Amino acid sequence: MATHSPNPALEALVAAHAGTLADAIKAVETRNSWSPFADSPSTKIHGAEKPVAGKAAFEARLGRRFDLQQPGIVDWVGAETSPFTRQPLGITYPRSAPDALVAAAQGAMATWRHVDPEARIALCLEMARRLYDRNFEMAHAVMHVAGQSYVQAFSGSGPNALDRGIEALAYAAKAMRDVTPRVQWRRPFGRDDVRLEKRYTLVPRGIGLVICCASFPTWNAYPAIFANLATGNAAIVKPHPIAILPMAIVVDVARQVLAEYGQNPDLVTLAVDTPDAPVAQAFIDDPAVQIIDFTGSPRYGAVLERTIVGKLLFTETAGLNSVVVESTDDATATVRAIARSASLFSAQMCTSPQTIFIPAGGVRTPAGPMGAMDFARAVAAEIDAIADDPATAAGIMGAIQGEVSIKVIETLRQTLPQQPGVSILRDARPYAHPDHPDARTMTALVAVVPAALSHIYAEEQFAPVLFIVETADADEAVGLATSLAKEKGTISAYLYSTDEAFVERSVDAYAAAGANLSINLHGAMWINFAAAYSDYHVTGLNPAGNACLADLAFVASRFRIVQRRWPAAVA
Amino acid sequence: MATHSPNPALEALVAAHAGTLADAIKAVETRNSWSPFADSPSTKIHGAEKPVAGKAAFEARLGRRFDLQQPGIVDWVGAETSPFTRQPLGITYPRSAPDALVAAAQGAMATWRHVDPEARIALCLEMARRLYDRNFEMAHAVMHVAGQSYVQAFSGSGPNALDRGIEALAYAAKAMRDVTPRVQWRRPFGRDDVRLEKRYTLVPRGIGLVICCASFPTWNAYPAIFANLATGNAAIVKPHPIAILPMAIVVDVARQVLAEYGQNPDLVTLAVDTPDAPVAQAFIDDPAVQIIDFTGSPRYGAVLERTIVGKLLFTETAGLNSVVVESTDDATATVRAIARSASLFSAQMCTSPQTIFIPAGGVRTPAGPMGAMDFARAVAAEIDAIADDPATAAGIMGAIQGEVSIKVIETLRQTLPQQPGVSILRDARPYAHPDHPDARTMTALVAVVPAALSHIYAEEQFAPVLFIVETADADEAVGLATSLAKEKGTISAYLYSTDEAFVERSVDAYAAAGANLSINLHGAMWINFAAAYSDYHVTGLNPAGNACLADLAFVASRFRIVQRRWPAAVA
Structure with a gap:
């Protein structure tokens, strides 16, 4: 230049x-x-x-x-x-x-x-x-x-x-x-010593x-x-x-x-x-x-x-962001990390988790296995804790941008109870915004959904909702999560496991599905935070974007x- | 990695x-x-x-x-x-x-x-x-x-x-x-000193x-x-x-x-x-x-x-590769360079020149102005010199790959003489290949074509043919050459001029048309030679390719x- x-x-x-x-x-x-x-x-x-x-x-x-x-x-x-x-x-x-x-x-x-x-x-x-x-x-x-x-x-x-x-x-x-903007190029052609000036110009598309x-x-x-x-x-x-x-x-x-x-x-x-x-x-x-x-x-x-x-x-x-929870050394922290990330901006982010897969034998924790229903209850309680504290809720959840998301929730509230095997652990409801009494708010609906009802949990719902789905085992969970990523697209996928061998054999399936994966994230950083200069955002390998x-x-x-x-x- | x-x-x-x-x-x-x-x-x-x-x-x-x-x-x-x-x-x-x-x-x-x-x-x-x-x-x-x-x-x-x-x-x-394949990333979030291991995997498309x-x-x-x-x-x-x-x-x-x-x-x-x-x-x-x-x-x-x-x-x-000849300090060398490049592989290359624009006042040369007709005659004579020496012709022209190119020539031979103002300076004809008597060969047709007949010279003819076109002046020639490049595509454009100001004011039009430009090339290197590692081939800015x-x-x-x-x- x-x-x-x-x-x-x-x-x-x-x-x-x-x-x-x-x-x-x-x-x-x-x-x-x-x-x-x-x-x-x-x-x-x-x-x-x-x-x-x-x-x-x-x-x-x-x-x-x-x-x-x-x-x-x-x-x-x-x-x-x-x-x-x-x-x-x-x-x-x-x-x-x-x-x-x-x-x-x-x-x-x-x-x-x-x-x-x-x-x-x-x-x-x-x-x-x-x-x-x-x-x-x-x-x-x-x-x-x-x-x-x-x-x-x-x-x-x-x-x-x-x-x-x-x-x-x-x-x-x-x-x-x-x-390079220029070169003097030199090459023999037969007896000729050819020297050329070359200029390379960048032209906008x-x-x-x-x-x-x-x-x-x-x-x-x-x-x-x-x-x-x-x-x-x-x-x-x-x-x-x-x-x-x-x-x-x-x-x-x-x-x-x-x-x-x-x-x-x-x-x-x-x-x-x-x-x-x-x-x-x-x-x-x-x-x-x-x-x-x-x-x-x-x-x-x-x-x-x-x-x-x-x-x-x-x-x-956007796509369908999943969480697979195989095991954790701190169930409270895991539940909190998921619940908070699903509450951030009321799940209106392209990195918000929506569907949580739990193995039928339960999540292995230091206190013993934690089944899908227990896990869902814990997530619901964590969301309650945010929703019931208006100042915290306001800082995390903000407001719901569009009526469309409210309608998604209304539809789910009507249809989910009619589906066989679905348990609603937490109803969606507004929280009271401390500064803006008229704010359009909504806290997440939490439901346990049978694995057979993929038309519910395997579609992106642009609204605050968390589906907990029980799978035969953790490998099936990864199989489901990654095949959904490939079919429906995903931007962020989440995995919790203390079993290194399980993680090791799972990561390649996520890579093949073009799913950027966060493993065992807890603590102050939102698990769906993507840092410029460090975290690549969107892989181009699935329908969530090219x-x-x-x-x-x-x-x-x-x-x-x-x-x-x-x-x-x-x- | x-x-x-x-x-x-x-x-x-x-x-x-x-x-x-x-x-x-x-x-x-x-x-x-x-x-x-x-x-x-x-x-x-x-x-x-x-x-x-x-x-x-x-x-x-x-x-x-x-x-x-x-x-x-x-x-x-x-x-x-x-x-x-x-x-x-x-x-x-x-x-x-x-x-x-x-x-x-x-x-x-x-x-x-x-x-x-x-x-x-x-x-x-x-x-x-x-x-x-x-x-x-x-x-x-x-x-x-x-x-x-x-x-x-x-x-x-x-x-x-x-x-x-x-x-x-x-x-x-x-x-x-x-x-980079990995980093250990560290950032404070509130009171948390967050440290993450990150791995970046290259995944084929x-x-x-x-x-x-x-x-x-x-x-x-x-x-x-x-x-x-x-x-x-x-x-x-x-x-x-x-x-x-x-x-x-x-x-x-x-x-x-x-x-x-x-x-x-x-x-x-x-x-x-x-x-x-x-x-x-x-x-x-x-x-x-x-x-x-x-x-x-x-x-x-x-x-x-x-x-x-x-x-x-x-x-x-492919596209339409043009030559604009405004002036030259060695008319013989310029004519030879163009004639040889149009003869190489019988013009079946994506870099072969096809249409030569000559200003109405003639090409300025040390011996005085050289009009379009004279220029065309000189090009025709240079092609004759190659065609009449079978060993040289064989080394340069090779053979015609497809009957389709022979048909293009046949059609031009029939239709060109009926066009008003067209002068055929050199008829296309086979040369005698020294080693392969049955070789499908064809040497270039050279014709002077009025600027109005753009349906002839402004379409790519996949056959050995050179059209010489007279324009009002050299700037009009560059205008035509570059607008054709933009519309029809071009891979290599050629310009001859000893007038630095003219070259200076012309190069940007070529750049805007996405035309890689060779200026005043003579000598042993084929003017349409493109060197890997040095010459970018195809710009993606015109229809000759993306x-x-x-x-x-x-x-x-x-x-x-x-x-x-x-x-x-x-x-």
Whole structure:
């Protein structure tokens, strides 16, 4: 890559972020724990003013237009409702004509692709830094569209998500730096000593469309947006129509940074739509759009996977996350770890466990075998303990984003009792949110379901629910868990066993099913926590998505290489 | 990656090839000239015996079954005809049931994916070494199915092609080594000091189908086969039904090497078919087949690009390669370079130039401007000089592989004279091959075509033909050349100009069109020569294909990463 930029401010920016980029590259290569950010909202870290200012910035947005000054504005739309207040946010966003956004992106790319890749990466790192700076505002935005708790919105949708974006930048840097910009090549052909100058130019693939999910919008959007920008492409960000605000803030910050450094802000635009008039397909069909990153429902993801041809498609949808409990040296800790992870964000995460397999002989514990019914009771009690403490429940469970999840629970409450052999150990019920009395909350339903009723436990239920299923033995449990992973997709699988031989003979089945596996996790870290730079997220080997956050494959095809060569001047 | 293999022979093989792999990685990173092979068939290099033995080995194949001892054999087919002798080779090959090949490949992959990636790469390097050892046999095989001259078959389908394969291995090594096999990760969560052991496992994507072209089968097959094997996948090789023998030799060697080192030979099998009963789709439709590498016609390539979803598809087809001649300091050398490259293998190469754009004011030369008609006459004379010297013609042009190319020429000979403004400067005609009087030969037709008749010069003609087209000026020529590249695809573009400002303002249009550009090439190296490790082949930015030989993108998605993690034992 060229080491000089025509823009001194850009050069300074590259220098300012060089250390962060080097550390990020080291982190993805070693997989050690690292982050340039603090993921706690504690005032000890951030001071007393920032939380207040962030909340005020969020509140100042309510009931107004969110002006992005982007091209082709047709009208203003927006109908977000807070899961905490059940009140409309009242914010409207510019809806632009797809043609106008594509034309603007193309125009911007004509210059952008000539900007030194190192400068493009530095601009993305600057966007990340500013987004971190505005993370208290972002936390409130995510809370009030997605329903995440304040703490989770701050960390999971803030630093943890920004880290995923920087991780993608690290891979983009690695992949682009791998292409030497030039060589003087020399080879004899017969009596001729041929010397050629060769230049290798990185050329962006084409406009990237980033389709964001409703429940955790920033986490996948940052990697996609940054990977596209770093490799010379533009990014058109299409938020879910019920979760626009966080992405509007992202687009706003990105456009500000671009403009400030003399770049065309139309490299990043917002493609707002409404549930009645979805707009994604218009972009997908446009020949100038060459890259689609999608996060969302398995149903729509599968449609995209079946219909998009001749373009790059990166998907993360969801799957069925299972837990196999063969044995444990601390049943209380195991039960707590599972119950807490199933309570986190009311199981609205792509890593939330749903189905727990218990061998018929019971889970081996120091106190003797623990059968499926006992295990289910213990899980139910642990969820009760969270639900009955409103402050704890609020911090862990947050709110339910969509009525759809409430309907899933209602249906289960009606149908499950009619199924032979099903025992409901814990009914789903709201908890009382201490700050938001109108919050749409729901705590998990816990049921023991016979292994024969796979139509119940072997389908992803996008709602707080835990099924406990008894299997003949632990090997059958692993067989079921891994075959479900292969068929239905999975993002995180969990296994508890103190039997090394059992673990040893099980892990390969998980690998073959493309299931990332957490074994015997207890304690303070959520078992479904995925750390950027260290934990690969989604394997691409089962229906839960084809893209991994992040690896070389996530970035290597977003740019192409064009060369030219000519006779070298002989000295 | 694990550094130990259970197999001492494999360990020794890894050590034996480590230097070659390290040199290949250095070569792709620096883009310097390098090869572990000699690409001349000279007896000074290889001795007197090997050429004789290679020819004898080829001849011993004729009229017999080529037994690969692969599973699921249904019958024996094969109807190859030598373009040099016009006689059938009489070789038949085992036709296996697709299901049987897929099942065998799946079975073999179950073990193969656990073999140390370094050992998998070493096995591929060993295959390459043995194929180089048998390259005289291969040269005759390629000659008598594809029509390449002996010298070209030896070099272009031998070492030059093997180098492309080793280049893919270098990238596979880089991409896989980029994934650390393990880390002990440590991060505080609240008061907990969490330490996790993490393991990262490379998991192959799925069976690779390698669809080979008829005219240059080994060149793209080696990279695809080796990239698949290195990343833990199996390769099912589907040769073109008129060019089976070279791929049968490749599969034979691969199976021998695998078996010799205790691996399942069914990792590489041959999927022979006939023109009447094509078999590729059966493999494409099989869920176990996850990777398709295709080299062949733009028509079939486009069908694959439009219809294959949810699988990895790498294509190289063809396009329209143009020459723009603005000015030259040596008109004779320029004319010769173009005429020779258009004569090489009778223009049956994906890098052969077809359409030459000349500004209306003429090409600026030291002797004054040279108009399109003069330029065309000079090119025609240069082709005459080759065609009239049978030994030279035989070495350069070889034979015409398919009757289809003869028909293209016949059609052009009939239709061109009826087009207004077309001047045929040189009629296409056979040359007399000195060794093979029955050889199907054809020397290039050279015609000046008005710029308005784009339906003639702007379509790829898979036959020896050169169109010279006059444009208003050189900038218009570049505009036409690059817009055709974008629309129709191109693999190699050529530009001649002594005007640095003109070159400077032209190169970006070529880059944007995804056209690899050779500027002012004269002399002993064929201007359409593409050197492995240095020249990227196909950009993926225009319809000539989506895959580049070779870059990280060619390998990075052929494997996926699965992780597991568990609490680290605290010391």
